[in-house]
Amino acid sequence: MSDLRISLCDLSFKNPIFTASGTFSAWESGKFYDFSRLGAVTVKGLAAEPWTGNPTPRIAETKSGMLNAIGLENPGVDSFIRYELPQFAGKTKIIVNVAGRSIDDYVRAAEKLNAANVDMLELNISCPNVSEGGIAFGTSADMAAKAVSAVRKVVTKPLIVKLSPNVTDIVEIAKAAEAAGADALSMINTITGMRIDVKNRRHVLANKTGGLSGPAVLPVAVRMVYQVATSQVKLPIIGMGGITSGTDAAEFIMAGASAVAVGTAALVEPAACIRILQELEEFMQEYGYKNIDAIKNALK
Secondary structure, three states: OOEOOEEEOOEEEOOOEEEOOOOOOOOOHHHOOOHHHOOEEEEEEEOOOOEOOOOOOOEEEEOOEEEEOOOOOEOOHHHHHHHHHHHOOOOOEEEEEEOOOOHHHHHHHHHHHHOOOOOEEEEEOOOOOOOOOOHHHHOOHHHHHHHHHHHHOOOOOOEEEEOOOOOOOHHHHHHHHHHHOOOEEEEOOOEEEEOEEOOOOEEOOOOOEEEEEOHHHHHHHHHHHHHHHOOOOOOOEEEEOOOOOHHHHHHHHHHOOOEEEEOHHHHHOOOHHHHHHHHHHHHHHHHOOOEHHHHHOOOO
């Protein structure tokens, strides 16, 4: 039998399959599968105060993927802690994505979540669908460092920083996050894209642009994970971007990721995470990988 257990930031996980932020809810997702089987779940981005998000339409299918411009609609940290967090009841590790339009926003939300019964925080400095902040922090090494440093001062739990692919040099941003106190990286967030309805002469999304996710972005994500993993950055990486199968998960791990997160696939197939977990285990058995590190060290 293959051993799927991993260690990340001094925490133990039963396997390396996580959910990606923005695509998981304890209530909705829990109706389709037992999420306690996963290594961890990452909940939708939470801000210090409730956000209404962007106007509709804000989701559109594309070839081999989808565009979204949700705008991080969320009920706020207080509501999450009171109503949703109890639904997890120790089933698996909980990672909470932290959103903000300013550094003060990030700090206030992170401080409250640090005191809650969650395992890790994921600082979202890379959302392309927020008009203020968000992407600005993720595309500037200096701004990324300022945001991470400010949150690091109020957070004692492991701090993951989610990186944007919409940059010239992903390694530069990763180095800045590491120097500012990040414990791990998650990458990549969505790629900024746009579609136009030529028959009706209008943008498909009300926001005009949105984040491209799904299989179309997988080669870009694998390349960026590999770039950071083979650089001087020593932080563990949670890889994501278009994973739809166990072999996709193995590809990210072979590129240098310690764990992977599944997002868009779960919107098409709610229980995709469980299938991908099973397929990864089958892949390991077929090719003789005894543990996840064996895959991680296999690239010639």
